[in-house]
Amino acid sequence: MSSDPKGGGAVSAHMTPDKQASHFKRAREARESEIIEDYVELIADLIDEHGEARAVDIGKRLGVTGATVNKMIARLKMMDLVNAEPYRSIFLTDEGRKMAEASRARHHIVVALLRAVGVDEATAWADAEGMEHCCSPETLAAFAEFVKKQGS
Template identity: 35%
Template sequence: MKIQKSAEDYLETILVLFQRNGSVHAVDIANELEFSKPSVSVAMKNLRENGYIAVDRNNEITLTDAGKKIAETIYERHTLLSSWLQTLGVSAETAAEDACRMEHVISAESFAAIKRHAEAGNPKSEKK
């Protein structure tokens, strides 16, 4: 399913915050993305209604299976593209910014090819 870039960014942020802190609340997302709390609240409502997140009675946000799949895909793209660009000589800051844009538009086919190429050049990155 194709979702908007902003939704992918929110899901990726929830994944990263959960990995970092063990729990996620709307205020954490607002602080991480430097967005207003009302904007994050609207986005969380939309993500919840579309089945990508769940919010418990303590307002803790968790990814559903569908949300986690998207978040992991976007995060993998971001980390691999950022790292790959840096190996090509791009500064860490520029690589991260470019990867953030590229992660949303690159096709699965092109990403798989870049991933194969990056892993062939760096045996340490092979996980499987």
């Protein structure tokens, strides 16, 4: 099994079936948490910018319907990530704020990495949306270390 990223060939040739299954499982779990983290991060952004998060603003920013937003807010409320009442603003719980801060930090690390390798700012911000959810803490730490070395 070659660790050369330019080695090509079948991905499965680079790992055992169990290891590949583990990678696919991690990717599925990242996709499941991605939407939750995106909502929580956006709610934090709206609160920081405007002092509150409203369902209509969330829908506008995410490009989804009010019904979709309300469904997700109900889910986030059940997960104890937000406090919300019908026709009122949405606020993060302490757990929701922690999740938002962690997601925001990951986002900034990925943007910094993409910028360090020459990606323009607009593309880096767009591409980082999504990438941040799929990286392990070890990978993010390596990204941060790489960016730090590039700056020194």
